[in-house]
């Protein structure tokens with residue numbers, strides 16, 4: 001494990017999970033498995049004093065250092081890292097906002113390809129996270145399971161035969177596993193059918209969340225579906241269930257896309273091309289508008305309406321690198337929101353211009 | 357409109373169900389809905405609601421109960437005053453923030469937590485992964501217990517009730533053995 005002072009990766013390109021390679025990656029952006037683990041004999045972070053928190057970070061870091069991972073991992077102690085780097089890690093989905101904005105001893109251990117990350121001292125002592133492109137919860141679970149087993153040779157987990165892995169929040173106790181997929185459902189949002197996805201999810205005790213949005217109304221075309229139950233189920237039960245259910249949402253979105261193409265192809269083409277044109281021409285653009293335009297462009301690429309040299313990987317990456325911390329990182333000094341919108345427009349023009 | 361399941365009572369619950377062919381609008385009576393709805397359905401916004409947090413979905417969610425711990429009415433003492441001797445967390449503090457203080461809180465607050473866990477998860481005990489017989493502890497007994505529980509779940513699924521009954525007995529004995537050896541809980 002190599003120690004890093006901050007995020008040294010190439011901020012201009014995304015992690016491996018953005019490549020758009022997995023199954024159904026036209027609709028499923030990514031699959032994620034997260035395992036919550038804690039050390040035996042320590043308080044959870046919320047209850048621990050600063051000395052204990054420091055001891056926990058040391059212990060976890062040492063254990064991770066002894067663990068034989070398939071590739072050399074990087075470790076960033078976040079207490080000493082620049083806050084901007086922490087925000088970049090959030091935007092790259094390597095850590096949570098909560099971990100980035102917390103205080104005191106904490107860190108992240110991740111693989112250079114950004115498919116695996118282990119948050120240290122988030123709500124739980126460890127949160128092992130595996131990301132995969134497309135619908136690949138099964139392979140994501142295999143990787144998370146393997147990483148967890150490797151780590152458990154060097155760290156003694158809090159576990160009880162009755163309750164399983166003991167976690168800070170009782171909603172995670174048992175398997176400690178949260179399996180989720182990030183879906184792009186522009187046609188369902190456009191035709192106002194997305195509410196049905198929420199309802200169906202609720203009926204199957206799956207949580208459906210709008211991504212990026214704040215309120216209850218979906219403010220973007222991206223949704224996350226995850227399991228809610230961790231106790232009394234096996235990990236593979238949960239994953240099998242999601243792997244069976246998610247394709248039905250996918251089919252639903254595809255059917256509506258098909259119907260839109262048939263009923264009003266010109267309007268759909270117009271929407272996608274206008275979005276593409278806006279991103280290539282804008283001189284200043286907000287993150288909200290970028291999200292909306294990129295979503296339309298992504299739909300256009302998947303339906304074969306836009307130039308084929310524009311790939312899903314390029315579009316997926318633009319979602320990540322056009323976010324505030326990434327833009328801030330590209331600039332030499334601090335930038336205000338107005339300058340950031342200009343920087344965002346420049347980045348989009350350059351990236352999309354380069355593929356002509 | 358008649359209930360789509362029993363075809364006799366009036367349909368009062370309307371919802372969308374995801375079946376093999378896609379989404380299907382369903383209309384059922386209360387009785388049939390109670391049988392058909394998947395486990396855990398009412399636990400959305402789970403913890404907050406289960407804990408009876410005032411922020412959760414308003415007062416209308418009375419069915420989940422304003423005080424989940426009230427279900428443990430058979431418990432002799434008031435769980436609110438219980439304290440985890442290992443980390444110092446009181447049950448009242450847990451209720452206000454929804455987070456436990458240490459792994460041993462699960463034992464300290466067991467009576468109050470059990471109904472809560474069942475509300476959240478639908479299940480009572482772990483059947484998933486078990487840690488390796490690891491770094492510093494022999495996990496063999498724990499592994500055997502979880503494996504036994506999984507066998508019981510399968511037997512029930514296959515409606516092999518005879519096997520299930522004997523597994524249940526075996527499980528009870530094994531659980532007693534483990535909780536004795538776990539005792540007050542070392543740390």
Ligand SMILES: [Zn+2]
Pocket residue numbers: 359360361362363364365384385386387388389
């Ligand atoms: Zn009925």
Ligand SMILES: [Zn+2]
Pocket residue numbers: 440441442443444445456457458459460461462464
């Ligand atoms: Zn405790």
